[in-house]
Amino acid sequence: MKILGIDPGTTPGNKCGWALINNNELVDYGYFEYSQTGVERLKNVSKDFKTLFNRIKNIDHLAIEKPYGPNRQSLETMNILFGIILAQAIAVQLFDFEFYHPSHVKKIVTGNGRASKDEVNDYICDFFNIDCIVQKDVADAIAITLTALRDIKTAKGGEKD
DSSP states (O other), X not given: OEEEXXXXXXXXXXXXXXXXEETTEEEEEEEEEOOOOHHHHHHHHHHHHHHHHHHXXXXXXXXXXXXXXXXXXXXXXXXXXXXXXXXXXXXXXXXXXXXXXXHHHXXXXXXXXXXXXXXXXXXXXXXXXXXXXXXXXXXXXXXXXXXXXXXXXXXXXXXXO
């Protein structure tokens, strides 16, 4: 199963991490960085995800961090970004996607729904035996992907990882 996880950056300066797991193996990951605001940023998000979805063929499931937070403006921005990302996913006929709440992701990968970014990063590095210099938003995207994999296996009656 090929799962693409996305941790969207909601404010300029934040990074939008992504990670790809294929058959339980971490095969690719990276991030997009957007310094612009407004329409230019939205155009870049659309272009970057169109390129990513066209480069990674036959994605079985798209896992995206669920919008959260007390700031209404951040939620509105995040929802616009989700709309753009999902529009690009639908354009390549990727229809299977789900949103994952950050506390659920943290609970699955660390056992603690209130774990810090450093704890998530440490788990990801240990689990995949990768250099712990992984960018934090990328580590979050990897964690989102692992959570999706575990939830899908559990829903199908498989074992939990």
